Amino acid sequence: MIEPFYKSEDKNFYLLKGDTFDLLESFEHKFDMVFADPPYFLSNDGLTFQNGKITSVNKGSWDKSEGFEYVNEFNRKWLSLIRKKMKENATIWISGTMHNIFSIGQLLTELDFKILNIITWEKTNPPPNFSCKSFTHSTEHIIWARKNEKVSHYFNYELMKKLNDNKQMKDVWKLPAIASWEKSCGKHPTQKPLSLLTRIILASTKPNAWILDPFAGSSTTGIAANLANRRFLGIDKEEEFLRISKNRKLEIENIEAIAIYQKKIAGFIDKQQFTEYLKTENIQQESKVALGFCRKKDIDNLKNLNKFYFHAIENQNVVKDFPVGLVDAKRLLIYSTARAKPIVLTGYSAIIKDVTLKHKSKIEGKQNSKTEFYYEVVLEEPFTKNDQLEFQIDTKKLFTDKEDKNKKLLAQFLPALTTLNRLMDSKIVVNEDKI
Ligand SMILES: C[S@@+](CC[C@H](N)C(=O)[O-])C[C@H]1O[C@@H](n2cnc3c(N)ncnc32)[C@H](O)[C@@H]1O
Known part of the structure; x- marks a missing residue:
């Protein structure tokens, strides 16, 4: 430096x-x-x-x-x-x-x-x-x-x-x-x-x-x-x-x-x-956490990866800020579950280094995808699995009433954004350092 x-x-x-x-x-x-x-x-x-x-x-x-x-x-x-x-x-x-x-x-x-x-x-x-x-x-x-x-x-x-x-x-x-x-x-x-x-x-x-x-x-x-x-x-x-x-x-x-x-x-x-x-203005802005979904059978492949991709959904040629505000998030948590509640987070988490919007042609393995654009999330350090992080969340507590869009997204098992405090408040049995 x-x-x-x-x-x-x-x-x-x-x-x-x-x-x-x-x-x-x-x-x-x-x-x-x-x-x-x-x-x-x-x-x-x-x-x-x-x-x-x-x-x-x-x-x-x-x-x-x-x-x-x-x-x-x-x-x-x-x-x-x-x-x-x-x-x-x-x-x-x-x-x-x-x-x-x-x-x-x-x-x-x-x-x-x-x-x-x-x-x-x-x-x-x-x-x-x-x-x-x-x-x-x-x-x-x-x-x-x-x-x-x-x-x-x-x-x-x-x-x-x-x-x-x-x-x-x-x-x-x-x-x-x-x-x-x-x-x-x-x-x-x-x-x-x-x-x-x-x-x-x-x-x-x-x-x-x-x-x-x-x-x-x-x-x-x-x-x-x-x-x-x-x-x-x-x-x-x-x-x-x-x-x-x-x-x-x-x-x-x-x-x-x-x-x-x-x-x-x-x-x-x-x-x-x-x-x-x-x-x-809210000077003490809360640290944002992005929640990402991964299929259960793929979840263990996350180990040691330092990248994660979110589908960037297009609407009239503009990529929605999706998951809402992802580019402002500080941490990424990946969950995997069947379509049943409560949602179980697997314990894969990492601090975000950078988020970039990329066309599929620039991403190895995604060239034939139906999705045109992805958000590439680069992590500070590769994902590690922490068994102590196996927990359930009460989705009702994750978002404020104003964040209906987020709630709907999560209900459909798509990525969503919350804050660290809300995550802590939703029956999670871990402390902040472990996330
Ligand atoms: C128009 S002035 C900026 C004034 C500024 N907005 C202010 O309120 O004081 C442009 C500045 O760019 C600097 N500058 C020009 N070329 C540069 C370069 N290649 N690398 C770094 N600084 C440069 C000049 O020294 C100058 O101070």
Whole structure:
């Protein structure tokens, strides 16, 4: 494992120093969401107005374009690498202007992402157009896409509606450009405002989610992530920007500073709304357990296997999140029984390392299956049988009333998802360590 440039004490904020193209290949973790603010390649020696002064548009050598092919190749390379770092149900947000956004949009489609929205961020205080030969540039675009066309993603529809006076939130966001209090730890030439990143994070992630930013700069993504109880890994090649990032994290290490920051972020109806909302989110999310079914005669073949396949049922060309929320599960338990109750779990269990959606043609032994797609669950360690785990479960206690879909699935001897606490509560005579 590579040595981080900085790792916060609470282990929620990591910074890696180096070229994102090398670093993305050097670790294994998969993320729930990615925000990328890549070079826009607009440093063409032009001029603009800033704080009443004429200044160069140049941002740094990292933002110089060497032509259309170069920009396309750069984008193709990082987007291909980042895809491998995303969970199956993860989404990615990429910001840009006319200089790079068309290239990004085309490549997302080429690389099998599914574009969900193109957000127009309308800046409330844009600089005037120096040339006077076209309209004032007052917007940036942010493409939101999911990794997999077939696997659904998370969207906090209700919260976004609430932030918009109880009307569906549109894809045009009026938010101010960066405020001076956000630059207390030093200046980054293209720093994004916390209000923008906070909205993005709350719209598309749950508490504790892991968020990746491959072009972190001053780590606005990480600061917004931590202020909202999410976790962050950022990459940048410039030490100067990583130092700003680290200091920004140190600044929000005490509770009072966090509260002050949360109040200052724009885009909420009042100064308390962000903090109040966070209280309602379930910070201690329960550890999810996936239940998988295996035919009785095959069950002993699980021993020493480090993979398990779930049928991924398609409906109108979209794979259902099936078993419900599998990609969020931490553990896998395999049961086998006849169509009689109570269900007997066999005691095969393992911690999940990774879940990937795969076409049958890519899976040995499944090429002739009637099922087109499978979820391949890779385990941290191969299954082992633990006889002490032989137990019966009261299915009534496995799910809440809201989880009817899960109940029905289990009743039909199909995979389902529950939580560790509920499993413990359903007459299971083992303790957590043994599962
Ligand atoms: C547009 S800025 C990101 C600004 C950031 N969103 C913020 O709020 O501060 C892009 C960043 O990418 C970094 N960068 C560009 N190419 C890179 C590469 N190949 N590897 C790592 N970092 C890179 C630059 O140093 C720059 O800080």
